[in-house]
Amino acid sequence: MTAIDTGLLLDTTVAAGDGWTGEIPAGGRLRIVDLCGNQAVDTLFFDAHDYANRYSAVDTVREQGAVYLTTGSVLLSTGLDPLATIVDDTCGRHDTLGGACAQESNVVRYGEHTRHQHACRTTFLRQVAAWGRGLDKHSLDKHGLDKHGLDKRDITHNVNFFMNVPLAPDGGLAFEDGVSAPGKYVELRAERDILVVVSNCPQLNNPCNGYDPTPVRLMGWSA
Template identity: 80%
Template sequence: MTLTEADVLVDVTVGAGDGWIGEIPAGARLRVVDLYGNQAVDTLFFDAHDHANRYSAVDTVREQGAVYLTTGSVLLSVDLDPLATIVDDTCGRHDTLGGACAQESNVVRYGEHTRHQHACRTTFVRQAMEWGRGLDKRDLTHNVNFFMNVPLTPEGGLTFEDGVSAAGKHIELRAERDLLVLVSNCPQLNNPCNGYDPTPVRLVGWAR
């Protein structure tokens, strides 16, 4: 991928447990790179001009007839508008059922001693507040977990397992409308979604 300086919209390394928020215009690309492997990247998508028209995992899974996301998957909004399409995926599959970790869910799953550990929900709220353009906690609903391995059990439950990604794997999306993207580079330490060792990821966005 050869880009000129004029092409690049964003090129940032997001540290373990940190976040990023920004707009990606319609037609542009956003690539998420798993720099060290085995890292979960929780991501929210919104119509940049109508934050209430946000990503819907339910509608996306139903319309594509598959529970995992990969090349060709179209991320749909609650109004059934295409938000983004996955155009390249070197990992193979991505979760959109497991949700984002929160301090409350950590306590339920892993015990009271985890109550004050950092979580994706905390990162989402902080980034939304710093953005300061009409996004608040009520807008933080369904998310995609890029690179995260969440197998379904025969009974219909979910398990959090060791990742299927590796260093340098990436996923690339094409914005189908002007997007607001909110990322939490997951800090989870209590299950193997990050290999018990959260690491940085890279976000690269460019115009087409």
């Protein structure tokens, strides 16, 4: 057992198009491994004790003066609180502008024939619904509604790990071949207790996954 194996919290493989939701404690680390290369991993971040205090791409880009994320980048919340810091990155840069693919955006970009194709927003919706159902009855209000869970309104800004979305001088964005490779990874340190929701992107219509979505590995360690 190596030093990094100490305090192992999770070690799981997420299939293409599937998702994962879980908490990482303050000081803990989460590593996302691109097993086969050129695979986009859409990820949402929340303060585990206040889901309204979630990741903000706008604040992260503004405060750091950079549109791409890499080692040293701090993911900021809507309240300007640090949620996580990228502490190791063998890929080099990650997108935070392109957003998550949805069935509606697929139709606009690629045509009506894509309407019923699976998309990251679909995965996110399933993940947050399942997370909410896992709460006990004491989290329900007098109407039986979940007071502390997540719903589709909470699916806002996300990070697209390993995804290559160049920003043109005129402000336009393009989805291009990834800059990752098999075995490349990004590792984050939680700056507070955080909730992480992952969608391992199923996109087939642009080169963000090399037109061939593949699995990724998630590994987590305690502080």
